Amino acid sequence: MQQNRTELGALGEFGLIDKLTDGVELNDNGTVLGVGDDAAILNPSKGLQVVSTDMLVEGVHFDLSYVPLQHLGYKAISVNVSDVAAMNCVPKQVTVSIAVSNRFSLEAMEALYSGVKAACQNFKVDLVGGDTTSSRSGLVISVTVLGESSNNQEPVRRSGAKEGDILCATGDLGGAFVGLQVLERQKVEYLANPEMQPDIEKYAYVVQRQLKPEARMDIIHELSELEIKPTSMIDVSDGLASEVFHLSKHSGIGFNIYEDKVPIDRETYNTAVEFNLDPITCALNGGEDYELLFTIDQEDYKKLEKHYDIHFIGYAQELSKGINLITKQQNVVPIQAQGWNHFNEK
Known part of the structure; x- marks a missing residue:
C-alpha cells in the first residue's frame, strides 16, 4: 500500500515548524513562553543553570537503514538529558534544530518529532524552540538542553x-556497542539478500540499548532523596575506560577497576561471545550506554550498598599508581582508553 507523502517544500519553513510543534505542551514553571515567537522566555529558579549541546549527523552518529526515526528523535533528547544528569542536575528546557534534505517528507519529520515529544514528556522537559533549514546531504539534528542544579x-x-x-x-555496560554489531550484521545480510526478514528478536535488549537509550534521571532523583552528592560524575557516552580517564585527568587521581564488578548484562555477554568479542572490552571501549559513572565518599557507601542498579566497580587512588583493571585472576593491567573518537572511524 502506497503511503502518503507530503513534500517539505509545499509547507515552507514556518509551516513545517507549525506542523512539527503542534500539540507541544509546557509543563515547567520556569517556561514563560515556548515555541512561536522570536525567542523563548524563561524564568529560572535561584539554582545554577547548566547548558549542553549535542549534534547527531547522519552517516556519522546514526544509520537510517536500521534506525527508526521515532527512536532517533527520542535518542536525540535522551543523550542531551544525560549530559545534564552527568552534572547531577535536572533538565528544564530543550531546543531542537534540524537540517533536512528533500528526500525526507513531512510524514518522516513527524515521525522524528513524535520521538522528540515522547522523550520530552518522559524526562519532563519543555521543547521551547529550535530551527529548521535545508541540507544538501543527510539529516542533521542539533539539540541544546538547559538544566538547573537541584536542592540549591x-x-x-x-x-x-x-x-x-x-x-x-x-x-550495565557494553550493551549499546553489542547492539550496534547486531544491527550492522543485519544490514550486511539485507544488502546481500533484500528478501530476507530481520532476525533480531533474541537480541531485543542490546538492540534497544543502541536505538533507544535512557538517560538516568531516575538515579539523579534517588541520589537527591538520599542526600548524596557525588564527588565527581560523568555519563558513559564514549566507553567506560574513556570516561574514567576524563575523571582522572580533571581530578588528578588514578583508579583501580575490578573486572568482576563491571556490570554486563547476560544478553550483552552472550551476544559479544557470539560475535567473537571480549565482553569486558565491549564494556570498557564500546560507548553509547549513557549510564552514569560517579565517585562517592566512603561514608555514603551504606546509603547505596543495597541499591539494585548502582554498582561499586573500583576506587580512586593516587595518580602515580595509574588507571588499572584488576582482572578476575587478580592481575593488574593498565587501562588504555580506546572509545569513540568523533574525528576517526572506529
Whole structure:
C-alpha cells in the first residue's frame, strides 16, 4: 500500500515548524513562553543553570537503514538529558534544530518529532524552540538542553574525586556497542539478500540499548532523596575506560577497576561471545550506554550498598599508581582508553 507523502517544500519553513510543534505542551514553571515567537522566555529558579549541546549527523552518529526515526528523535533528547544528569542536575528546557534534505517528507519529520515529544514528556522537559533549514546531504539534528542544579547544590563536576572515593556505575555496560554489531550484521545480510526478514528478536535488549537509550534521571532523583552528592560524575557516552580517564585527568587521581564488578548484562555477554568479542572490552571501549559513572565518599557507601542498579566497580587512588583493571585472576593491567573518537572511524 502506497503511503502518503507530503513534500517539505509545499509547507515552507514556518509551516513545517507549525506542523512539527503542534500539540507541544509546557509543563515547567520556569517556561514563560515556548515555541512561536522570536525567542523563548524563561524564568529560572535561584539554582545554577547548566547548558549542553549535542549534534547527531547522519552517516556519522546514526544509520537510517536500521534506525527508526521515532527512536532517533527520542535518542536525540535522551543523550542531551544525560549530559545534564552527568552534572547531577535536572533538565528544564530543550531546543531542537534540524537540517533536512528533500528526500525526507513531512510524514518522516513527524515521525522524528513524535520521538522528540515522547522523550520530552518522559524526562519532563519543555521543547521551547529550535530551527529548521535545508541540507544538501543527510539529516542533521542539533539539540541544546538547559538544566538547573537541584536542592540549591553546586553541579557535580568531573574534578572533585579524591583518593579513597568509591567508583560507581549505574545499569550495565557494553550493551549499546553489542547492539550496534547486531544491527550492522543485519544490514550486511539485507544488502546481500533484500528478501530476507530481520532476525533480531533474541537480541531485543542490546538492540534497544543502541536505538533507544535512557538517560538516568531516575538515579539523579534517588541520589537527591538520599542526600548524596557525588564527588565527581560523568555519563558513559564514549566507553567506560574513556570516561574514567576524563575523571582522572580533571581530578588528578588514578583508579583501580575490578573486572568482576563491571556490570554486563547476560544478553550483552552472550551476544559479544557470539560475535567473537571480549565482553569486558565491549564494556570498557564500546560507548553509547549513557549510564552514569560517579565517585562517592566512603561514608555514603551504606546509603547505596543495597541499591539494585548502582554498582561499586573500583576506587580512586593516587595518580602515580595509574588507571588499572584488576582482572578476575587478580592481575593488574593498565587501562588504555580506546572509545569513540568523533574525528576517526572506529
